[in-house]
Amino acid sequence: MIAIPDCSFNTTENRDPAAELLELSLGPQHPSTHGVFRMNAVLDGETVVRLQPVFGYLHRNHEKIAENVSYLASIPYTDRLDYLCSLTNNWAYALSVEKLTGLDVPERAEYIRIILAELTRLQNHTAFLGFLLGDMGAWGTALMYGFRQREKVLDLFESLTGSRMMSNYMRFGGCRCDFPEGWLEQARTVIDEYPEFLDEMEQLLVSNEILISRTQGVGAISPERAINAGLSGPILRATGVDYDIRKVDRYGIYDRFSFRIPIGDQGDTYDRMMMRLLEMRESLKILKAAIDEIPDGPIVNPKAKLRNLRPPEGEAYGRIESPKGELGFYLISDKQPQPYRFRVRPPSLINLTLLEEMSIGHKIADVMVILGSIDIVLGEVDR
């Protein structure tokens, strides 16, 4: 039992001081917490007065494991961070090791990486929409619509990497294997069908009155707060901050593609949802161009060493724009086969920094929607 905290910062001004506060523990086993995540909420009636996230239910000390195995052996572990987006996790890790060793990536491998990363973004955002609607009470239907479409992308992943979700695909200086025959044609069909799905989803959801009243003005934050709290990805851009690592760092070959970065205005749940819908359309543009332009050639740098890799002494921080936000890996090498320090910068954890600020003053049912709109995966939050 936790003592009831001091609630002097309550934003509900006309609160009856004699009214009793209720402490409610949400989770860790609750469908709307997206895994094993717990929140200690203090309620005044139905209004949230205080909210404290509790972490660690899925903690397995991924960083410690990685400091005791070789560089290559960490790739399958990175799949299990944000298990919806294992391919972007692989890429972020491979990018950091490439920075640490000073390794180039052949052109075809760069194209493969971009195609897979954007497909990952598509399927993550598609699943996100389904989950968010589930949190709002449209349980099942929207999720299944999303999952039906997402499965087509996962089929592509399976035929390339051998696994729907745990891909273990990217390697230092390239990729593990080339596309099987007919893969690109199949991918093109999926991409060509996607706008139809997006239109349908938009028609079904975005003009829905219930959805608008549940999301607009709920959990709004200012851009200054969002930057200071280190938010990243779509929820940072929903507040109106123009910051996308694909454009800022231009890692890989993103500078060769023309795409736009959707920017929000209010920073509320509605904007955060719309960011995802708009981002998917931009991803489709990148995908179309990449599939058209992909050159032939090697998929892995011949100088790359996988087994018994001992990078030169030094450190490197590499980051990419994963579907959830800024995913970074910080590595220190002391010329041993294992990294001396292996650190994951988890966007899901840091995006939760403002959960309390977003939730205070809203109803308890809105907390589920706000949490859903942040889009967390507990494999990455707890690591």
Added chain:
Amino acid sequence: MLTLETIRDRILEAVPDAGVEIISNPGPSGQDSLLVSSGHGLAIALFLRDDPELRFDYCSNVTGVDWLDKTVKEKVIVREDDEDVETQVERVVPGYLEVVYHLYSISKKHGPVVLRLRTADRNEGVELPSLTPVWKSAEFQEREVLDLYGIRFTGHPDPTRLLMWENFEGHPMRKDYCAPDDDEPGDPITARERKEEAS
């Protein structure tokens, strides 16, 4: 972006008696870092955030690093029986814990600048200033460093463990941490493992 040398000089201009040192990175990534004296950590962080030319408003990554005591072998000339004799002496360089901050600027779109703060040692003097008042993004990450490395952050709004449970003892990410043996007594598989280990 300004070079790291210029940033260092500007910090010294703004915070005159601060200790700032450039730690060069021998690897190919070329990400050098600034080692900052812990006493002036907060003032330097505020300067980096608010200086109109630097504007490091985004603290992306906060993490700890554990550097163990190092034994260095040195050759020393000792006078023995009116003769200079060269002998090897072992000297222990005390270890320390380190917090690393990766700073970016969203308004200026530059970065990263790597900021390092070091504790006095690994046992008692593990106190460092918390930079959460400057960048709120450090809140959970500093709690994680506190949890896994045992660095005490002064001025942190909620200095509790983040991932491990409340009554947990020890700091698992330290290099000399030994996991407790929590196997059930009398477990035949563990017993066989122990036997194999011993042989």
